[in-house]
Every structure is written in structure tokens, then in C-alpha cells.
Amino acid sequence: METYGLEKIGLINTESISRNLSPAELTQAALRRGEGVLSETGALVVETGKYTGRSPKDKFIVDTEGVHDQISWGSTNVPIERENFNSIKGKMLAYLQEREIFLFDGFAGADPVNQKKFRIINELASQNLFIRNLLIRPTKEQLENFGEPDFTILVVPEFKCIPEIDGTHSEAAIMIDYEAKMVLIAGSQYAGEIKKSVFSVMNYLMPFEDVLPMHCSANMDPETGNTAVFFGLSGTGKTTLSADPSRLLIGDDEHGWSERGIFNFEGGCYAKCIDLDPEKEPDIYYAIKFGSVVENVVLDEEHRPDYTDNSITDNTRVGYPIEYIPNAASPGLGGIPNVIIFLTADSFGVLPPISRLSKEAAMYHFVTGFTSKVAGTERGITEPVPTFSTLFGQPFMPLNPNVYAKMLGEKIEKYDTKVYLINTGWTGGPYGTGSRMKLKYTRAMVTAVLNGSIEKAYFVHDEVFNVDIPQTCENVPSEVMNPRDTWADGAAYDEQAKKLAGMFEKNFAEKYPEMDPEIVAAGPKA
Structure with a gap:
């Protein structure tokens, strides 16, 4: 043998x-x-x-x-x-x-x-x-x-x-x-x-x-080769927003950035299945076929999957080769990214829907990896709870965060890469009062970043969150661009904004006491 x-x-x-x-x-x-067992589509379904x-x-x-x-x-x-x-x-x-x-x-x-x-x-x-x-x-x-x-x-x-x-x-x-x-x-x-x-x-x-490893998705324009990377924790819309039929998907989760450009670490995708909808996420839905491995999805007597059934877990998953995605780049190579997008779902309702980051601010938010849990989704949570995951992938980063942050800063400066923070969370108030940012507005902002038109806007600096906010964006109402203007009570917004900024400061001081001063100075100021 x-x-x-x-x-x-x-x-x-x-x-x-x-x-x-x-x-x-x-x-x-x-x-x-x-x-x-096999599902009706031929995928192998296992329980873990x-x-x-x-x-x-x-x-x-x-x-x-x-x-x-x-x-x-x-x-x-x-x-x-x-x-x-x-x-x-x-x-x-x-x-x-x-x-x-x-x-x-x-x-x-x-x-x-x-x-x-x-x-x-x-x-x-x-x-x-x-x-x-x-x-x-x-x-x-x-x-x-x-x-x-x-x-x-x-x-x-x-x-x-x-x-x-x-x-x-x-x-x-x-x-x-x-x-x-x-x-x-x-x-x-x-x-x-x-x-x-x-x-x-x-x-x-x-x-x-000299390769920066990144927990991100990436896509590129098939004609120009312009490449974008998307960072974001669970629930921020990373998968949805990087899946663009007009662009090639380089990869959905893990990449390296070298002097030659972006490259996918993987040859496949590992996607969530809970509440999977063929209209909202057709690529994932139709990738669940023979050759795929599905974890903890419940099947009925005729082996039809029920993606709404979370009786085993909310974390139902499918693993499939990337060629199961129609517009996947093969091989998984892209150019030097001209755009980086950090996604966050701010349930406090105070972060701008889109803002431009300086090199130092990009390093700050890269290290911070912020999003927030929604009040009412977990027992005992009565208000939004901030979640910070270092480098948008804390459990998988063995070296000092400063190593990765410095590499990002050097590459942004060397290649003049533009960095934006996009809030897919709440506007007009916090969770329970305001409303979730409309997906069509977020898509319009992403499009404006990718085609460069957002750079033509007039920007205003926000002193609390230390970012630059564009005042206009094509296909987005101007009244939603500044979060304070969407609140009925401006003073209540100011209080909530300072509260979240203070959480940023506290998290950074506790986790990264040895971080470079210029990175610390680029963060929010309560």
C-alpha cells in the first residue's frame, strides 16, 4: 500500500x-x-x-x-x-x-x-x-x-x-x-x-x-482590473456587497496583498446558509449542489433543505469550490487595490453612512475592527453592544497587531489606495428608534467608491469620529449623508456619538497600549 x-x-x-x-x-x-446524506440538489449534508x-x-x-x-x-x-x-x-x-x-x-x-x-x-x-x-x-x-x-x-x-x-x-x-x-x-x-x-x-x-494577510473579500473590474477589498465582521454585508455581477469575485474571505497585487488564499467559499434566499444570494443558493458539503442544515423527508430552520444551529454552512460561482476570477488574482472598504453595522445610529479615512485612520479602524450587536437579539442586552475584533479577524492573527497595521499603512501610502468606512447599520436614531440603512443607498455608495465619483464630492470633517464625510453621493438623498441631521433630537445624537467614541477610546487604550501615537491620534475623540 x-x-x-x-x-x-x-x-x-x-x-x-x-x-x-x-x-x-x-x-x-x-x-x-x-x-x-444527500440533499435533493446532490450536496452532501452532515451534522457536526x-x-x-x-x-x-x-x-x-x-x-x-x-x-x-x-x-x-x-x-x-x-x-x-x-x-x-x-x-x-x-x-x-x-x-x-x-x-x-x-x-x-x-x-x-x-x-x-x-x-x-x-x-x-x-x-x-x-x-x-x-x-x-x-x-x-x-x-x-x-x-x-x-x-x-x-x-x-x-x-x-x-x-x-x-x-x-x-x-x-x-x-x-x-x-x-x-x-x-x-x-x-x-x-x-x-x-x-x-x-x-x-x-x-x-x-x-x-x-x-512582505505580504499583508487580510480577512476580507475582494473583487475587480474585468475590463480595467481595478481591485477592491472589503473588510467587515458578521452582519455588516461583506458577502452581499462584494458579490457584484458586473465585477469578478477574487475571493470571499482570505487574501494576501503583495507587490504584485491581491491574491486569494483559497480555492473555495464557506458561506452561511441561515435564511438563504435564491433572490438575495443566488450565487450561494445555486452553489449548493453535488460536490458541496453542507453543515447542520435540516432536511425534510424528501431531503429538501429548510434554510430557515435553526434547530441545530444558526451557523449553518456550505463549502464549495469557487468555480461554482459564475463570475469568479480564475486564478484568484487581482491588481493592487485602488480601494479599501471597511464595513460596520453601527446600531447606535451615529456613524456616518460613508466617510473617507486618512492613512492613519485606516490603520486605526483596521486594528479596531468595529461593529455592534443589536439590542434585543441576545438575552440581557437592552442597548447596542460594541464588538471589536482586531484586524477584522482577531482569532486568526498570531503576530502583534502593529505588524499588520504598519504593513497596511505602508501599502496605502505606496499605492495611494483610497480607504472608506461604510456604515450599513442604523440611521435616524439607534436600533429600536431609527431604521436600518437602505441596501440600495449602501450599494450606491459602494458604486461611487468603486468608480471614483465619490472623490468629486465636498467633504466635511467630523470632529468626534475624526473622519471626512462627503456631502453628496449619486443616488443617495443628501439628507442621509450626515447622521446628526437624520435624528429628531440633535442633542441626543451628540450624547450617543460621544458615548460610542468613548467606547472606541477605551477599547484602544486597553488592547493596544503600545500602538504608535499617530495611529491613536487618528481615532474617535469623546
Whole structure:
């Protein structure tokens, strides 16, 4: 039996090893093993059990001399000893004795200059199909000459850790050893852990190659090549606003920015399915077909999916190859971005619907990663709650935030990239009083940014939020451009604006006490 070199990591005496199987073969294996069922569209539907989302409290980084001074240690990047890592690794390998192994060798990074080789070792055929969709798939020739991987990820969801013995927080563990170039994923069947482990590795490696890794979507004009990137946390409209039929989708989630331009880290998409509507998001809806892997979506007796059913979880998902999207760029390469758009859903109703950021302000908001939870959506929340996620991807950024912020600032200055903050949240008052910004207005603002017409507007500086607000935008009523003008009570707006600005200041002072003074000075002022 061909072992493909797995004995080098101690994986021996397996029942079988299947490498880079086709979607049909992996789907067939998953069905044979009882891992899932087919929906009426032919997609493989699985349930992920106890873990229906990422488990950030179970993530660790091996603390070694070689990486200790590079990692931004804290509640997100939690250290663990190499001894614990090796012990769990040994137990996982022992667990795989006499079992079927599904192996996928593929790439992260569409730019060959910065491309990395990843080897994924799976216990489950369904997870192997998932990562086959999400990574960049090698050609036959590339597979024959694959050689040694840059990183290996061992994924064994049925192996359960024992916290008292293994030094973990639960039965699940996601451990990255940057020096040993290996990731362990134990105890969780949620496939997003594999995808985000690849991302975490790329976020560590890329800055050393002068590439800025970004948790963002990206698209480009097929004629001019003008490229835009969209940053935004969940609920801000990143997926919706970057999906433009008149532009090519470079990627929906993970990218690098090098001196040659933007490149997608991935070869697929991992989209939310909850309340999926064929009219609002047709690309995702029609990508759920044979070859796709769907997680935790409820099927009826005739295997028709009910995307409104959240009885398993709100975090229902589908993973599919990016070529399932009609206007996807192939390969996933774009130019130097001429535009960056930060998206936020401000439920306080005080941020401008669109504002221009200076280089320093862009670095500030990049580090801050602000949006807000809506009052009434969670028990005990009676007013908007600010949410700050460093670099719009805090759980996946192992280095000091200053490293990424400085890279962004340098690239903005070098390439004269324009940066805008767009608020897709509330206007005319906070959640409960005001109303959500109309999607058609937000789309008009995005269009004005992409075609450059917004630069012709007259701008006014906002002293509280320290941004420049355009006073006009094509196809947007002028009265919505300044948020204070949309409130019935101007004094109430002023109070709420200062309150949110104070939250920005408090968050920044607590999280980034060593950040450069010019970045601090570019933020809101309560």
C-alpha cells in the first residue's frame, strides 16, 4: 500500500490511505461510512455534533524559543507546551491505527510566488471533501511533483482529549506548532476549524514575505482590473456587497496583498446558509449542489433543505469550490487595490453612512475592527453592544497587531489606495428608534467608491469620529449623508456619538497600549 510518506510523522498500520480522491469518490465514501446524506440538489449534508462552530477557547499555539517573541500572547493566542502537543499527537496517531485515512495535498495562495503546500490528513471523508473544496486543487502534474508539504494538518474529530491529562480546556483542541509546521485538530467535527487553521498559518508566514494577510473579500473590474477589498465582521454585508455581477469575485474571505497585487488564499467559499434566499444570494443558493458539503442544515423527508430552520444551529454552512460561482476570477488574482472598504453595522445610529479615512485612520479602524450587536437579539442586552475584533479577524492573527497595521499603512501610502468606512447599520436614531440603512443607498455608495465619483464630492470633517464625510453621493438623498441631521433630537445624537467614541477610546487604550501615537491620534475623540 502506498503510504505517501505518512510514516515520517508516525502514521503507520492504517487500513487504507486514499489521496486526493474526486468529489464523487469522497461523497461515495462519506455515504458508505454513514457520515451524511444527500440533499435533493446532490450536496452532501452532515451534522457536526457538539461543535457547530469554531471553539476559540480550545485553540493553542505551541510556545517555543523560536516563536515566543513573535506571537502576540493573550486570551486569543494561548500558549501550550511542546510536550502536551507531542503527547496529543501521539495519541491521535495511535487512534488512527487500522483505520481509513483520507489525504489531501493542495495549496494555499493563488500567487505561485507565495503559495504554500498543505497536507491535510482526515479521519472523515466528508471533511476531506470540504478541504478539497476550500484549498487550491493541484493539477495532476503538480500532485505528482508535490514533494514535502510546508505544513501538515492532522484532523481527528472522534479522538477526544482528556483535559486533566492533556492540558486542554475540553475534549476538543486546535493546536498549532509553527516550528514543527504542524496543526492538530481533535474532538471537533466542525470543518471551519480546518479552514481557519490554514488561515492562521498563512497569517503567520506571509508578513515575513512582505505580504499583508487580510480577512476580507475582494473583487475587480474585468475590463480595467481595478481591485477592491472589503473588510467587515458578521452582519455588516461583506458577502452581499462584494458579490457584484458586473465585477469578478477574487475571493470571499482570505487574501494576501503583495507587490504584485491581491491574491486569494483559497480555492473555495464557506458561506452561511441561515435564511438563504435564491433572490438575495443566488450565487450561494445555486452553489449548493453535488460536490458541496453542507453543515447542520435540516432536511425534510424528501431531503429538501429548510434554510430557515435553526434547530441545530444558526451557523449553518456550505463549502464549495469557487468555480461554482459564475463570475469568479480564475486564478484568484487581482491588481493592487485602488480601494479599501471597511464595513460596520453601527446600531447606535451615529456613524456616518460613508466617510473617507486618512492613512492613519485606516490603520486605526483596521486594528479596531468595529461593529455592534443589536439590542434585543441576545438575552440581557437592552442597548447596542460594541464588538471589536482586531484586524477584522482577531482569532486568526498570531503576530502583534502593529505588524499588520504598519504593513497596511505602508501599502496605502505606496499605492495611494483610497480607504472608506461604510456604515450599513442604523440611521435616524439607534436600533429600536431609527431604521436600518437602505441596501440600495449602501450599494450606491459602494458604486461611487468603486468608480471614483465619490472623490468629486465636498467633504466635511467630523470632529468626534475624526473622519471626512462627503456631502453628496449619486443616488443617495443628501439628507442621509450626515447622521446628526437624520435624528429628531440633535442633542441626543451628540450624547450617543460621544458615548460610542468613548467606547472606541477605551477599547484602544486597553488592547493596544503600545500602538504608535499617530495611529491613536487618528481615532474617535469623546
